[in-house]
Amino acid sequence: MAGRVLALQVGTIAACLVLWEALARGLGGPTAVMPPVSAVLLDVAANHQVLLRGVLRTLTETVLGFAAGAAFGFLAGAAFAESRLLERLLLPLLVVSQTVPVIAFGALVVIWFGNGILSKMVIAFYLTFFPVTVNTLRGLLSVDRQRIDLMRSFGASPWCLFWRLRLPFALPAIMASLLLGVSLSLVGAIVGEWFGDTVGLGIMLVQAMYAENLPRLWSVVMACGVLGAGLYGILAAVERRFVWWGREL
């Protein structure tokens, strides 16, 4: 059964690719507007070393920015859950920070942090930490009174309460924000490269655009898609395996 579904899924994708090829050729339009998929794949093959370097660079930026954003978001959310005062003082600032579109200060970030990996990390971080903060806070506060009371009746310390009850209770919500965050981190890394860099998928997109190299543009778009799907897939697998109890709470 699972095998048949997989076969159908692969078949559907293959059919889409064939349709793409047929439309691009059959419509007879200039291939400069919509290159056939074969041209894109040929470009990927011819260009695979540069493409791979770009993928690795963008992957590094995404993962580092995501990790920093997830860690900061978790700590901020946990701190807010512990202290209402801290939440009232700082959460509004974080909310305001998110109302500024990242594009607006991308140039600033590059000037401050240089046009290396660090500035892209910062942008990925900026996009990731907020959803993680909010979901960590919400998750930690959503534990019902009776469960907390039961643990207290066992003589549990606040620390023990956090590790044995609150945190596992919040994990499904935190995990949902990580899935969102990893996609945002990739966007952040790609956009960050637009403000100045020499390696990476983002800068390759810009170069292909200026060169009006459509097969190249599509091959980089595909690489971005594969990277995004891969990162999301890994986290989704982690969720299914280790944080499966969201529906049981």
Next chain:
Amino acid sequence: MSVPAGEPIIELAGISKTFGDRDGRVVAVDKVGLRIGRGEFVTLVGPSGCGKSTLFNIAAGLADPDPGGEIRFAGTRRAGRDLLGKVSFMPQRDLLLPWRRVIDNAILALEVEGMRRADARRKAGAMLPEFGLAGFERHYPHQLSGGMRQRVALIRTFLFERDLMLLDEPFGALDALTRTMMQRWLLDVWQRHRRSILFITHDIEEAIFLGDRVVVMTARPGRIKLDVPVALPRPRPAHVATSAEFLRIKTKLLDAIEEESMKSFMAAGA
């Protein structure tokens, strides 16, 4: 924690609890006095919303009573909060943690106390057959029936070995047959370990069958209405429920509870 013989394990005197502020005050519990002797099994019945659970939370140290009352635990006067960690408390809902297997839910209290996980698991594992859970230690709560979940919660309560156990309708969700089995089993465990038990139930027969004393609470505000000793010899066979003494107590309790239920029904309707 050993208590000298004859000394009550817990003694509540003049305990009240008021909820709300100036706009709407609700007196949940009003000047309740209750004394549970060492090794005694006391059952508590009363109409719904009579403050039984509030009283439980106070006895478990989870809620502070209004100033003025007195709690003595094992002979010493205590503030409410001092009772946290001293009383084994089982709420109505099983409250199992969905991410923990049966065995790890059972050892939760032991883990909180700092026992090594392997030792705690061994200890809990030995109790599973007695609770009808043999072979289920590696299951997760969502794979169990309601009755089995309740039994896991009971193991968790029993492993938290304290002189006083507070059980809030622990068998309410079980089917009649399992319920009878669990009652006998509970009496057996109680007689072997001589722990003091305060047991809330809606079921009058259960209250008489289990208790040394049956305490009836009034409709809100909760007060003690009746405190009836059950002078039935133990061990009590199933047919004790047809004895004259049993029926005499049952009649007395039914009358009292009906009067109170009527009051709370009328109050709700008004």
